[in-house]
Amino acid sequence: MTELEQTLSSGTSNAGAYQDYAIETKSLTKAFSGREAVSDLSLRVPVGSIFGFLGPNGSGKTTTIRMMLGLVSSNKGDITILGQPVEQLNQLARVGVVVEGPGFYPYLSGFDNLQRFAEVSYPAQKRLNPETSKLRRPDILQSLERVGLVGAKDKKYRAYSLGMKQRLSIAAALMWPRDLLVLDEPTNGLDPQGIVEVRELITSLNQEGMTIFVSSHILSEVEMICSHIAIMRDGVLQFQGSVEDFKGSLSKEFSLVTSQVDLAKEILVRFEFIDLHSCKIEGNHLTAQLSSENIEEIVKTLVEQGVGIRSVGLVEPSLEDAFVALTGRSSNVS
Amino acid sequence: MFLSEIKLLLKRRRTEVLFILLLLEPWLLAFLIYQFGGGGGQGPNFLNLVTHNGIFLVLASLSSLLPLLLPLAVSLVSSDAIAGEASNGTLRYLLTAPVSRFKLLVHKMSSSLVFIFVLSVTISLSGLVAGSVFFPVGKVLLLSGQTVSFFHGVLLVLLSALLVGLSLICVVAIGIAISTFTDIPVGATLGTLGAIILSEILDNITQVRGIWPLLPTNYWMSFSDLFRSPIIFSGISKNIVNQVGWLIFAFSIALAKFRFKDITS
Numbered sequence: 012m013t014e015l016e017q018t019l020s021s022g023t024s025n026a027g028a029y030q031d032y033a034i035e036t037k038s039l040t041k042a043f044s045g046r047e048a049v050s051d052l053s054l055r056v057p058v059g060s061i062f063g064f065l066g067p068n069g070s071g072k073t074t075t076i077r078m079m080l081g082l083v084s085s086n087k088g089d090i091t092i093l094g095q096p097v098e099q100l101n102q103l104a105r106v107g108v109v110v111e112g113p114g115f116y117p118y119l120s121g122f123d124n125l126q127r128f129a130e131v132s133y134p135a136q137k138r139l140n141p142e143t144s145k146l147r148r149p150d151i152l153q154s155l156e157r158v159g160l161v162g163a164k165d166k167k168y169r170a171y172s173l174g175m176k177q178r179l180s181i182a183a184a185l186m187w188p189r190d191l192l193v194l195d196e197p198t199n200g201l202d203p204q205g206i207v208e209v210r211e212l213i214t215s216l217n218q219e220g221m222t223i224f225v226s227s228h229i230l231s232e233v234e235m236i237c238s239h240i241a242i243m244r245d246g247v248l249q250f251q252g253s254v255e256d257f258k259g260s261l262s263k264e265f266s267l268v269t270s271q272v273d274l275a276k277e278i279l280v281r282f283e284f285i286d287l288h289s290c291k292i293e294g295n296h297l298t299a300q301l302s303s304e305n306i307e308e309i310v311k312t313l314v315e316q317g318v319g320i321r322s323v324g325l326v327e328p329s330l331e332d333a334f335v336a337l338t339g340r341s342s343n344v345s
Numbered sequence: 346m347f348l349s350e351i352k353l354l355l356k357r358r359r360t361e362v363l364f365i366l367l368l369l370e371p372w373l374l375a376f377l378i379y380q381f382g383g384g385g386g387q388g389p390n391f392l393n394l395v396t397h398n399g400i401f402l403v404l405a406s407l408s409s410l411l412p413l414l415l416p417l418a419v420s421l422v423s424s425d426a427i428a429g430e431a432s433n434g435t436l437r438y439l440l441t442a443p444v445s446r447f448k449l450l451v452h453k454m455s456s457s458l459v460f461i462f463v464l465s466v467t468i469s470l471s472g473l474v475a476g477s478v479f480f481p482v483g484k485v486l487l488l489s490g491q492t493v494s495f496f497h498g499v500l501l502v503l504l505s506a507l508l509v510g511l512s513l514i515c516v517v518a519i520g521i522a523i524s525t526f527t528d529i530p531v532g533a534t535l536g537t538l539g540a541i542i543l544s545e546i547l548d549n550i551t552q553v554r555g556i557w558p559l560l561p562t563n564y565w566m567s568f569s570d571l572f573r574s575p576i577i578f579s580g581i582s583k584n585i586v587n588q589v590g591w592l593i594f595a596f597s598i599a600l601a602k603f604r605f606k607d608i609t610s
């Protein structure tokens with residue numbers, strides 16, 4: 012075990028009185044000038060999970076995270092972080108955060124920036140660990156190493172690339188022993204290797220005992236590492252639970268291959284067999300969510316209306332399709 | 346946290362440049378007076394005293410910097426307090442570090458207060474050196490006609506540096522208050538400087554004489570009363586009360602605004 016890993020796991024041992032959920036929100040609601048950005052959100056993030064918080068642009072992810080961290084007040088609802096109400100400031104000393112991208116002093120080097128945040132958070136860490144013998148100095152170099160930034164530590168932050176800035180913000184979240192990491196789109200701006208590295212980092216931190224709450228637009232990016240997910244759309248929770256539950260909850264998709272794909276679509280919609288919004292056409296392949304389970308009836312109708320069928324059946328939808336179906340296909344944000 | 350604020354301030358190139366420019370001002374002034382003489386002018390005219398005694402260069406520098414350049418330098422620092430952190434995106438990381446909002450304001454305020462006193466004292470020291478390089482120094486002739494020893498004079502000069510620092514408290518307080526209302530540092534700086542200039546303008550309009558005692562700049566030149574024997578304390582003590590009043594008032598506004606503000610920067 013490296014020293015950092017020891018400090019990290021020692022953070023877990025002094026966890027307070029919470030057993031089931033690292034984060035719990037109840038009926039959380041936030042409106043910005045009358046428009047609800049988050050509506051009646053009740054989230055439960057199990058201790059020890061990697062929790063993917065998913066949703067398209069403007070679906071309320073960052074707003075939720077800001078409320079969880081006490082940056083933004085809620086209009087309604089409660090938040091419990093590590094067993095305590097979020098208003099108890101000291102709790103946050105046990106939470107490493109990346110919110111809406113990096114934020115550092117452009118005129119300081121990467122190392123000096125971490126030094127600054129180490130100094131600033133020292134009093135809170137000390138309140139958490141009144142016995143100073145238990146309180147280790149934050150290992151700035153080691154957290155820089157973990158994100159592969161040691162070589163650039165003396166460069167001014169303003170000279171960092173977007174990916175380097177993002178890495179620095181992850182390093183800052185890892186400076187102290189943490190029980191919980193809240194990461195808002197931590198892979199934004201990273202190169203493909205960087206994305207893989209962050210994914211591996213998240214997995215290994217989780218194995219050391221940290222609960223990780225990570226937001227993303229892209230299901231496939233977090234699907235392979237998350238144990239749980241929640242899906243948001245327009246501030247409303249669409250699903251929450253384990254990844255297996257999500258897969259199990261999906262209804263099979265209707266799949267049809269025909270050369271008269273437009274005619275087939277028109278008929279299927281006219282007879283109300285399928286939902287127009289879920290219908291997707293690629294070449295001569297049509298997929299859609301069925302409104303009726305009676306596939307025999309559908310085939311009969313199609314043939315009667317003169318549609319030639321090359322193949323037809325029910326298939327497992329891809330997770331990505333299911334995600335898009337839940338969050339809406341339109342990329343219009345308002 | 347307080348030391349961290351001071352370090353942050355000192356590590357910034359802009360602060361260093363400000364310091365150097367302001368420390369050079371007495372030298373520039375000394376050179377100009379040396380070349381062209383003190384000339385006339387109104388108010389406590391230290392300029393034409395400088396050629397007789399270099400010690401007055403300090404006062405000439407302070408009173409020429411006080412109306413505009415010192416408030417500009419101080420408002421650059423104080424109005425950066427919250428607005429600057431917001432625009433860097435560091436505010437959300439400070440608050441989740443976590444630092445309480447109240448303490449953040451207190452530390453920002455106290456580091457800015459240290460800044461103004463360090464600034465006014467170092468300008469005075471620079472002026473003292475420049476004055477003794479360019480001009481003869483010796484016994485000091487007070488404005489009220491008596492003569493005191495050189496060391497007595499130096500003491501009075503340093504006291505006036507402290508009083509000038511004290512006069513800048515309102516710039517710190519107003520700057521921090523305004524900086525809680527915006528995420529744009531330049532806007533906060535201009536707002537602060539605007540408020541000070543407005544106060545200086547109102548201070549010259551006799552129709553609003555009634556509010557003069559409340560203006561933050563009204564007693565700014567009272568430090569020259571030190572150079573009378575006996576010292577006239579009424580202006581000086583009113584200045585102290587005025588500055589502390591502004592500090593309390595502006596800090597309350599800053600706290601009221603910042604306490605529950607949604608941090609969306």
Ligand SMILES: Nc1ncnc2c1ncn2[C@@H]1O[C@H](COP(=O)(O)OP(=O)(O)OP(=O)(O)O)[C@@H](O)[C@H]1O
Pocket residue numbers: 043044047048066067068069070071072073074075228345609
């Ligand atoms: N400060 C604000 N003032 C007004 N509206 C806001 C503010 N911040 C967010 N919103 C609105 O709240 C909604 C949710 O925004 P939020 O930033 O939480 O979305 P998000 O899921 O994080 O999106 P993205 O994936 O783009 O980061 C949006 O409609 C946005 O316009």
Ligand SMILES: [Mg+2]
Pocket residue numbers: 072073074111195
């Ligand atoms: Mg966001």
